[in-house]
Amino acid sequence: MESDIGFKTALEEAQKGCEEGGVPIGAALVSADGKLLGRGHNMRIQKGSATLHAEISALESAGRLPAATYRGATMYTTLSPCDMCTGACVLYKVNRVVIGENKTFVGGEDYLKQKGVEVVVLQNEKCEELMKKFISEKPGDWNEDIGEEDS
Amino acid sequence: MESDIGFKTALEEAQKGCEEGGVPIGAALVSADGKLLGRGHNMRIQKGSATLHAEISALESAGRLPAATYRGATMYTTLSPCDMCTGACVLYKVNRVVIGENKTFVGGEDYLKQKGVEVVVLQNEKCEELMKKFISEKPGDWNEDIGEEDS
Numbered sequence: 282m283e284s285d286i287g288f289k290t291a292l293e294e295a296q297k298g299c300e301e302g303g304v305p306i307g308a309a310l311v312s313a314d315g316k317l318l319g320r321g322h323n324m325r326i327q328k329g330s331a332t333l334h335a336e337i338s339a340l341e342s343a344g345r346l347p348a349a350t351y352r353g354a355t356m357y358t359t360l361s362p363c364d365m366c367t368g369a370c371v372l373y374k375v376n377r378v379v380i381g382e383n384k385t386f387v388g389g390e391d392y393l394k395q396k397g398v399e400v401v402v403l404q405n406e407k408c409e410e411l412m413k414k415f416i417s418e419k420p421g422d423w424n425e426d427i428g429e430e431d432s
Numbered sequence: 433m434e435s436d437i438g439f440k441t442a443l444e445e446a447q448k449g450c451e452e453g454g455v456p457i458g459a460a461l462v463s464a465d466g467k468l469l470g471r472g473h474n475m476r477i478q479k480g481s482a483t484l485h486a487e488i489s490a491l492e493s494a495g496r497l498p499a500a501t502y503r504g505a506t507m508y509t510t511l512s513p514c515d516m517c518t519g520a521c522v523l524y525k526v527n528r529v530v531i532g533e534n535k536t537f538v539g540g541e542d543y544l545k546q547k548g549v550e551v552v553v554l555q556n557e558k559c560e561e562l563m564k565k566f567i568s569e570k571p572g573d574w575n576e577d578i579g580e581e582d583s
Contacts, residue, residue, distance in 0.1 A: 325496065329495050329496050330492060330495075330496075331491050331492060331494065331495060331496055331497065331524075332483070332488050332491050332492045332520065333492075337483050337488075340482050340483050341481060341482060341483045341484075343482065344480050344481075344482060345476065345480050345481075345482055345576060346482065347576065347581070348575065348576065348579050348580055348581045349581055351579060363519070363523050364519040364520070364522040364523040365516060365519040365520040365522075365523045366519070367519055368514070368515040368516040368517070368518055368519025368520065368522075368540070369483065369515070369516040369519065371515040371516075371519075372514050372515040372516045372578070372579045373482075373579045374579055389519070424499065425496060425498065425499065427523070428499050428502060428523045428524045428525055429499055430498075430499045430500060431499075
């Protein structure tokens with residue numbers, strides 16, 4: 282059973298990002314027993330940040346945690362995680378990554394699986410819709426966020 | 433030829449971290465033409481941060497950059513980069529990662545090479561000395577920083 286709070290929170294964060302005019306990607310970190318540990322959204326535009334992707338924001342908001350807490354945790358994210366956020370999940374050995382959608386972008390899912398992390402993809406339409414709208418309005422900001430040159 | 437400013441700055445940052453009682457790892461991002469783009473050090477202890485490793489701090493301090501600027505850049509770091517910081521370098525496709533030492537810890541060097549990033553290891557004694565001192569004094573903080581349980 283999916284934790285309701287995890288995906289719900291990640292999607293709320295993505296919507297906040299959208300309302301702020303930012304990259305609409307949200308994330309939430311949930312403990313093994315279903316407690317919300319951290320939440321956040323992409324802050325590239327809002328804070329001029331190159332590193333506050335949604336998952337990094339969620340990990341940052343969770344603060345310092347013992348290794349054992351990450352081990353049982355699930356990272357919920359509205360979009361397939363980029364290499365940096367994949368690496369963050371691998372570093373802390375989170376148990377599971379639940380992804381809102383991977384039609385817009387496919388990140389390090391294979392690498393997560395190789396490292397023994399369970400990966401679940403929901404293909405949620407709301408997540409995809411938020412990204413479609415953003416990319417059509419601000420393609421340059423999106424390319425910058427994934428380290429790609431403008432085409 | 434190594435950029436003097438890159439490694440010098442990374443080591444200065446590691447020393448700042450040491451003086452602050454933090455994890456003594458520093459990093460600097462240098463452009464293709466030798467300009468310092470960003471610098472920073474690990475802020476786990478100082479800011480209670482789970483994500484501000486040295487390389488992330490340096491990328492954050494560099495702010496938003498076009499993809500092309502990262503492409504030619506070198507990330508200098510005093511210690512072999514963890515999976516998160518490795519992923520950040522892969523995301524932005526930095527050209528090269530210069531590592532102060534990898535005797536204390538070996539991170540994602542193989543993955544960087546697989547992704548076409550040049551990796552140089554200096555085995556600098558000062559970098560190693562800073563880590564040795566820190567780990568002997570604060571082994572729990574160090575384990576937390578690399579997502580390991582205390583032994």
